[in-house]
Amino acid sequence: MKKASESILIVEVINMMPTVICPECSREEKLENVLTAQSNQNVIFQCPHCQLLVRNIKTSKG
Numbered sequence: 001m002k003k004a005s006e007s008i009l010i011v012e013v014i015n016m017m018p019t020v021i022c023p024e025c026s027r028e029e030k031l032e033n034v035l036t037a038q039s040n041q042n043v044i045f046q047c048p049h050c051q052l053l054v055r056n057i058k059t060s061k062g
Contacts, residue, residue, distance in 0.1 A: 025050040 018031045027049045036044045043057040 020045070022047040022050060022052055024052040 019028045020031055020034050021028050022034075025047060027047070029048060034045055034047060036046070038044065041059065041061050042055065043059055045054040045057060046052070
């Protein structure tokens, strides 16, 4: 019974994950699947559908 409750919690957390809409093909994907944060504060976006690649995205940290 405890495992079933843990599984439901994981599903709920996954469903709350923010999504990103590709500016090229307009398809939506989970944030974790399209953004990569590098150690030097650079952020990279890559769309798994149309392969659009955007590097050095500005963030609040620079």
